[in-house]
Amino acid sequence: LGRDFRYFRSLPSTNTHIKKLDADDVEPGMVVLTDNQTGGRGQYDRNWISEAGQNLTFSMVFKPQTSDGFHTLTLACALALVEQVESISEEPCTKIKWPNDVLVNGKKVAGLLTEAVFIGNRPARLVIGIGLNVNQQEYAAQLSEKATSLQIEMEKQIAREELLSNLLARIEHKYRLWHQNQAKLLIHINRKIDGYGQWVGLKVNGAMKQDSYKLLGINETGRLLLLNHEGGIESFSHEQIRIVT
Ligand code: BTN
Known part of the structure; x- marks a missing residue:
């Protein structure tokens, strides 16, 4: 380089x-x-x-x-x-x-x-x-x-x-x-990653979510993995969400 x-x-x-x-x-x-x-x-x-x-x-x-x-x-x-x-x-x-x-x-x-x-x-x-x-x-x-x-x-x-x-x-x-x-x-x-392993707030497509999510980190495609309160894992691209710590 x-x-x-x-x-x-x-x-x-x-x-x-x-x-x-x-x-x-x-x-x-x-x-x-x-x-x-x-x-x-x-x-x-x-x-x-x-x-x-x-x-x-x-x-x-x-x-x-x-x-x-x-x-x-x-x-x-x-x-x-x-x-x-x-x-x-x-x-x-x-x-x-x-x-x-x-x-x-x-x-x-x-x-x-x-x-x-x-x-x-x-x-x-x-x-x-x-x-x-x-x-x-x-x-x-x-x-x-x-x-x-x-x-x-x-x-x-x-x-x-x-x-x-x-x-x-x-x-x-x-x-x-x-x-x-x-x-x-x-x-x-x-x-x-800021907020890793913590429960964080989320803005999805500009709107603040009511529930918090646990930040699990990124996967091999760079998408962010988040755990919801029901125990499900959701993945998001950077176009979709902002993290609010
Ligand atoms: C961001 O925070 O949104 C990204 C900023 C990236 C800035 C760098 S400075 C060198 C390179 N040339 C640019 O015009 N932008 C990037």
């Missing part, structure tokens, strides 16, 4: 940049990084706003042999992020917020955006973009209750170059595990 490493001082979006490249110009393992992402995109058509020169905004190219399990690959990257944060300091509580966020002390520190590029109806490559808030010190009022950075939570400045190279090594390791031993990977991911 990162043997073909492309740095841009400024770019609208690292995900969009890779998606627009000619297939011949894209090798698996390519990493595109920018220090000033001006039109960052998030899930559900949201924006990803990141202060220039303070954080990490980058995207990676994967060409997995199988097109199954794309969702679990995103979560494998989220797990690498969690472990990387924990390697700096065990003190803050770091969790995966299913399906694509990383929380530190209950606030969002990173988001992942996975997009498949299709040739015909075959996914030709997978672009996984990560926005990690590193040294940003302030967030706009409406964001500050939900968003944070490593610097805010750990009260220290973090060297971004070292952080990125360690993180890429961890992601590479998880990618290997994703190919070799999904079952083991899922155990590690599930342990880090």
Whole structure:
């Protein structure tokens, strides 16, 4: 990962940049990084706003042999992020917020955006973009209750170059595990999912459910498994539900 490493001082979006490249110009393992992402995109058509020169905004190219399990690959990257944060300091509580966020002390520190590029109806490559808030010190009022950075939570400045190279090594390791031993990977991911093993509230298609559900973790397709009060197990995709912990 990162043997073909492309740095841009400024770019609208690292995900969009890779998606627009000619297939011949894209090798698996390519990493595109920018220090000033001006039109960052998030899930559900949201924006990803990141202060220039303070954080990490980058995207990676994967060409997995199988097109199954794309969702679990995103979560494998989220797990690498969690472990990387924990390697700096065990003190803050770091969790995966299913399906694509990383929380530190209950606030969002990173988001992942996975997009498949299709040739015909075959996914030709997978672009996984990560926005990690590193040294940003302030967030706009409406964001500050939900968003944070490593610097805010750990009260220290973090060297971004070292952080990125360690993180890429961890992601590479998880990618290997994703190919070799999904079952083991899922155990590690599930342990880090916010609310795992707990009774949580659910919003299904926007409407809050009255009953709580016990969060059992994800299965090999990335769907979330939940136990209801009657003892039945229900599975949901990320388009359908939001967890309320
Ligand atoms: C989310 O939280 O909804 C996902 C945010 C993903 C942001 C990253 S930053 C690098 C890459 N390029 C983008 O335009 N978005 C992703």
